[in-house]
Amino acid sequence: MAEKGEIIEGLRFEQRHGKQRVRVGRVWKDSIGFYHFVEWSVGISLLSDCNRSYTHDDNSDIVATDTMKNTVYAKAKESKEQITAEDFAILLAKHFTSYYKQVTTAIVKIVEKPWKRVNIDGRPHKHGFELGSEKHVAEAILSKSGALKLSSSIEGLSLLKTTKSGFEGYVRDRYTLLPETRERMLATELTATWRYSFENVHNIPSKPLYFAERYSDLRKVLVDTFFGHPDEGVYSPSVQSTLYQMAKAVLNRFHVISSINLKMPNLHFIPVNLSSMQNPNLVKFADDVYLPTDEPHGSIEASLSRLHSRM
Numbered sequence: 672m673a674e675k676g677e678i679i680e681g682l683r684f685e686q687r688h689g690k691q692r693v694r695v696g697r698v699w700k701d702s703i704g705f706y707h708f709v710e711w712s713v714g715i716s717l718l719s720d721c722n723r724s725y726t727h728d729d730n731s732d733i734v735a736t737d738t739m740k741n742t743v744y745a746k747a748k749e750s751k752e753q754i755t756a757e758d759f760a761i762l763l764a765k766h767f768t769s770y771y772k773q774v775t776t777a778i779v780k781i782v783e784k785p786w787k788r789v790n791i792d793g794r795p796h797k798h799g800f801e802l803g804s805e806k807h808v809a810e811a812i813l814s815k816s817g818a819l820k821l822s823s824s825i826e827g828l829s830l831l832k833t834t835k836s837g838f839e840g841y842v843r844d845r846y847t848l849l850p851e852t853r854e855r856m857l858a859t860e861l862t863a864t865w866r867y868s869f870e871n872v873h874n875i876p877s878k879p880l881y882f883a884e885r886y887s888d889l890r891k892v893l894v895d896t897f898f899g900h901p902d903e904g905v906y907s908p909s910v911q912s913t914l915y916q917m918a919k920a921v922l923n924r925f926h927v928i929s930s931i932n933l934k935m936p937n938l939h940f941i942p943v944n945l946s947s948m949q950n951p952n953l954v955k956f957a958d959d960v961y962l963p964t965d966e967p968h969g970s971i972e973a974s975l976s977r978l979h980s981r982m
C-alpha cells in the first residue's frame with residue numbers, strides 16, 4: 672500500500688504529491704436573478720504509487736500537478752448548481768480516486784473566503800458581496816473503497832465580552848502574580864474543527880447546501896453558548912469551562928457530528944493603572960481602560976468526541 676510506505680533499498684519510503692492554493696472563484700445565477708458567489712483556495716494531495724518516479728526516473732504513473740489544477744477549474748465549471756466547499760472537496764476527491772487507478776486516497780482541503788451578500792437599506796443585494804472575517808474550511812479524505820473522513824472548520828472567529836468572566840482558584844506559588852478576579856474581559860479568536868459521522872461517501876446527505884446550513888447552525892450554537900442570554904449573559908469561570916460548554920452544546924445539538932476540537936486563545940486585555948509620585952492617580956483602573964494585547968496569549972485547546980468515534 673502506497674500510503675503505508677514501502678521498503679526500498681532497506682529504507683522505509685513514503686510519498687505524496689499534489690497542488691496547493693489553487694484559487695478559484697465561482698458565480699452562479701439563480702432563476703430569480705440573484706447571483707451566488709464563492710472564492711476557494713483548494714489544496715489537493717494524492718496518495719498513489721508513483722515510487723518509480725523517485726527511484727527510477729520513470730514518471731509514467733504521475734498525475735501531473737498541473738492536471739490537478741486544471742481539474743479544479745473543469746469541475747467548478749461542471750458544477751451547474753451552487754455547491755458547498757464540503758461537496759466540492761468530496762466531488763474532487765471522488766474524481767481523483769475513481770479516474771486514476773494508481774490513486775488510493777485523495778485529500779482535498781478547501782479554504783473559503785468569507786464573502787457575504789451585501790444588504791442595502793435592509794434589502795439583500797442581487798450581485799454585491801462584502802468580505803466578512805472568519806474562514807470556512809472543509810477537508811475530505813477519501814479512499815478508493817469509499818471510506819471517508821469529512822471535517823469542517825471555522826477559523827478566526829473573534830469573540831469578546833466585556834464582563835461576566837473571571838478566573839479564581841488556580842495554583843498560587845512564588846511565581847504567581849495574577850490577581851484573582853470575578854470581573855474581567857474575555858476575548859478569543861476561535862478555531863473550531865468538527866468531524867462529520869458520515870464514514871462512507873454513499874452516506875452523505877444529498878440535500879443541496881446541507882453543509883452550509885450545518886456550518887451556520889453550528890456557528891450560532893458556538894456563539895450563543897459563548898455569550899449567553901442577550902441581557903443576562905452567562906458567567907465564565909475560565910476559558911476552559913466556556914470552551915467545554917461550547918463543545919458539549921455542539922455534540923448535544925448535532926448528531927451528525929462525531930467530534931469537535933476547539934482552540935480558544937485567551938487574548939488578554941490588561942487593566943491600565945498609570946501613576947507617578949507627582950501624579951499618583953493619572954489613570955486608576957475601574958474596569959474601564961485596558962491595554963489590548965495579542966502576544967503573549969494563553970493557548971487553550973480541547974477535543975470532545977463521542978465514544979467510538981475518531982477525530
Ligand SMILES: O=c1[nH]c(=O)c2[nH]c(=O)[nH]c2[nH]1
Pocket residue numbers: 838849908909910911937969
Ligand atoms: O481562563 C483562563 N484560563 C487560564 O488557564 C488562565 N491562565 C491565566 O493566566 N489566565 C487564565 N484564564
